[in-house]
Amino acid sequence: MSGPPTTEGGPVAPPGIRAAGGVVWRPGPTGVEVCLVHRPRYGDWSLPKGKLEPAEHPLLAAVREVAEETDVRAVPQIRLPSVSYRSEGRPKVVDYWSMRAVAGGGFQPGTEVDDVRWLAVDEASRLVSYPHDAEVLAAFAALPPVTVAMALVRHGHAGKRGTWAGPDIGRPLDAQGWAQAHALAPLVALVRPVRLVSASARRCVQTLDPAAALLDLPIDVDGDLDEPRPGQDRDECVLATAARLAALAVAGEPVAVCSQGKVIPGALERLSGRTDDFTTPKGGGWLLAFSGDRLLAADRL
Numbered sequence: 001m002s003g004p005p006t007t008e009g010g011p012v013a014p015p016g017i018r019a020a021g022g023v024v025w026r027p028g029p030t031g032v033e034v035c036l037v038h039r040p041r042y043g044d045w046s047l048p049k050g051k052l053e054p055a056e057h058p059l060l061a062a063v064r065e066v067a068e069e070t071d072v073r074a075v076p077q078i079r080l081p082s083v084s085y086r087s088e089g090r091p092k093v094v095d096y097w098s099m100r101a102v103a104g105g106g107f108q109p110g111t112e113v114d115d116v117r118w119l120a121v122d123e124a125s126r127l128v129s130y131p132h133d134a135e136v137l138a139a140f141a142a143l144p145p146v147t148v149a150m151a152l153v154r155h156g157h158a159g160k161r162g163t164w165a166g167p168d169i170g171r172p173l174d175a176q177g178w179a180q181a182h183a184l185a186p187l188v189a190l191v192r193p194v195r196l197v198s199a200s201a202r203r204c205v206q207t208l209d210p211a212a213a214l215l216d217l218p219i220d221v222d223g224d225l226d227e228p229r230p231g232q233d234r235d236e237c238v239l240a241t242a243a244r245l246a247a248l249a250v251a252g253e254p255v256a257v258c259s260q261g262k263v264i265p266g267a268l269e270r271l272s273g274r275t276d277d278f279t280t281p282k283g284g285g286w287l288l289a290f291s292g293d294r295l296l297a298a299d300r301l
Helices: 058-070 121-127 131-141 175-189 202-215 234-250 264-272
Strands: 017-028 031-039 044-046 049-051 072-087 090-104 115-120 148-154 195-198 219-221 255-259 285-291 294-300
Touching: 017 058, 017 072, 017 115, 017 131, 031 058, 031 121, 049 058, 058 072, 058 090, 058 175, 072 131, 072 148, 072 285, 072 294, 115 121, 121 131, 148 175, 148 202, 148 234, 148 264, 175 202, 175 285, 195 202, 195 234, 202 219, 202 255, 234 255, 234 264, 234 285, 264 285, 264 294
Parallel strands: 017 090, 148 255, 195 219, 195 255
Antiparallel strands: 017 031, 017 049, 031 044, 031 115, 072 090, 148 285, 285 294
């Protein structure tokens, strides 16, 4: 009789389960309402969530699962605490985001979810079947109001500066950079931007090209998002980038922005008032949540 797979150190543990979901909210007659789902298989009330598909990004999975279970389209805003427990004898981790409901169809009861309720947060906390869902709701309730969510990304890989013979502003993405740009496009689309804004460098504009094609939006070029060129003061460029991001946030419409590695960390420090590690790798980025011009949260994409 064969046993479980083994290594020199003993049996190999079964892989953990990854899932994602959200606290989906909307304005109600007396305040914020959040969405709960009833699952007939378990007879429970819980936050909408589901398992990640192979190689799926957790944030994409969270928005997809919310739509599949509730028929609500939602914009993610702030990452909430993850929860861990055992399911079917395996460790399970569920990542959550607060999400603003922006559209919905006609919910139809199914075998996975047969009822959806919109409730005040305190009512929802009393109804949920699991303490960890109540804890996630408590974290959501403690958040300041969010006025807009924004995607901020750094351009993808563009080879080495020293191997490009022309002006640096014209250095294009390489094959790795294009792959990063295509991977970023569906994440950028999650905030439902109405504008795409890029720094002047060619590699920045190209990084937003797949998102522009996906969303059918033009790309606006803005020099205030540029990193310093020879002779320019770095702090002045950081201030300009921070001011531009704040102005876009105050406008109150969701946008996606591509900037550069020498200004993104400093701009986020100034906007948040924190000295967190805002280093951003090429092809990486942030989900930003603002209240007016105040940066409430910056969650890595």
